[in-house]
Amino acid sequence: MANLVLVTGASSGIGEAAARLYGEGGAKVLLLARNRERLDRVAGAIREGGGKAAAYSVDLADAAAIEETSARILREHGTPDILINNAGAGRWKSLLDTTAEEALAMIEVPYLAAFNLTRAFLPGMIARKGGAIACITSPASYLVWPKATAYIAARHAMAGFAEALRADLKGTGVTVTLVVLGTVETPYWEHNPGSRENMPAPNPLLAPTLSSEEAARVIRDALERGRRTVFKPAILRALVLLNAVAPRLVAKQLRRALPKPSTARGD
Numbered sequence: 001m002a003n004l005v006l007v008t009g010a011s012s013g014i015g016e017a018a019a020r021l022y023g024e025g026g027a028k029v030l031l032l033a034r035n036r037e038r039l040d041r042v043a044g045a046i047r048e049g050g051g052k053a054a055a056y057s058v059d060l061a062d063a064a065a066i067e068e069t070s071a072r073i074l075r076e077h078g079t080p081d082i083l084i085n086n087a088g089a090g091r092w093k094s095l096l097d098t099t100a101e102e103a104l105a106m107i108e109v110p111y112l113a114a115f116n117l118t119r120a121f122l123p124g125m126i127a128r129k130g131g132a133i134a135c136i137t138s139p140a141s142y143l144v145w146p147k148a149t150a151y152i153a154a155r156h157a158m159a160g161f162a163e164a165l166r167a168d169l170k171g172t173g174v175t176v177t178l179v180v181l182g183t184v185e186t187p188y189w190e191h192n193p194g195s196r197e198n199m200p201a202p203n204p205l206l207a208p209t210l211s212s213e214e215a216a217r218v219i220r221d222a223l224e225r226g227r228r229t230v231f232k233p234a235i236l237r238a239l240v241l242l243n244a245v246a247p248r249l250v251a252k253q254l255r256r257a258l259p260k261p262s263t264a265r266g267d
């Protein structure tokens with residue numbers, strides 16, 4: 001069992017559920033996000049349940065703040081056994097509707113946040129020849145649909161990062177797991193207004209919506225098994241494979257699945 005687990009984006013949604021799950025399982029959990037109050041609430045709940053948790057309020061878009069916080073974590077707790085790069089946000093808009101600042105923000109978190117945080121803890125993992133890194137992402141890491149240009153580009157960066165890092169780390173004892181999740185019912189949809197309106201509506205029978213607790217279990221199980229890339233729901237893997245050989249067909253299906261403006265689900 002992992003003793004020390006670091007979860008980014010632990011103040012809400014999937015990250016919160018993952019932090020609670022590992023806390024219940026007996027690990028010491030390090031929770032990172034910006035919102036101090038929400039982090040303290042989650043860490044407090046883990047401790048009340050008999051677990052161990054410490055919260056670090058940090059803006060993961062700020063490379064200097066990551067360096068400072070990770071140095072503090074190394075001093076106070078040492079190198080995590082598991083690093084879950086989960087923090088993220090996104091504005092689902094066409095290129096012309098996206099400002100340069102918004103495009104940069106989507107590259108900063110999750111991709112550069114994962115890069116910088118992993119860079120901080122990797123030397124310790126390599127030195128002890130063990131560690132597991134998870135990157136949480138969406139089907140936008142492999143598929144494309146209209147009106148989410150900067151978001152999709154940033155998520156492709158996340159997949160590229162995870163896959164390239166895995167190649168670098170072969171033989172070191174450190175694993176990299178990419179977890180590709182379909183729709184998860186979390187505050188993400190309130191935190192990122194406009195996303196639902198530009199999201200291809202999945203067939204609920206083939207791709208049921210996950211709860212944040214289900215998503216957390218998918219992450220934990222994938223890490224325990226040392227999986228390379230996990231798709232949940234599993235139909236996403238089939239769609240990504242089909243996209244590799246018939247991209248026009250998949251693009252057409254995804255366009256068809258976009259909500260019509262009159263039926264768009266709003267916040």
Ligand SMILES: NC(=O)c1ccc[n+]([C@@H]2O[C@H](COP(=O)([O-])OP(=O)(O)OC[C@H]3O[C@@H](n4cnc5c(N)ncnc54)[C@H](OP(=O)(O)O)[C@@H]3O)[C@@H](O)[C@H]2O)c1
Pocket residue numbers: 008009010011012013014015032033034035036038058059060061086087088089090109110136137138139180181182183184185186187188189191
């Ligand atoms: N919900 C879905 O359907 C779904 C599906 C596939 C993948 N995902 C991905 O899963 C991850 C978690 O999503 P979620 O659904 O749990 O969303 P959420 O409820 O909005 O949680 C996002 C988390 O990221 C943190 N965060 C965002 N920007 C940050 C920053 N600059 N610095 C530090 N922390 C930051 C937020 O904390 P603070 O605001 O406190 O900083 C929050 O804890 C995201 O990367 C998302 O894209 C979500």
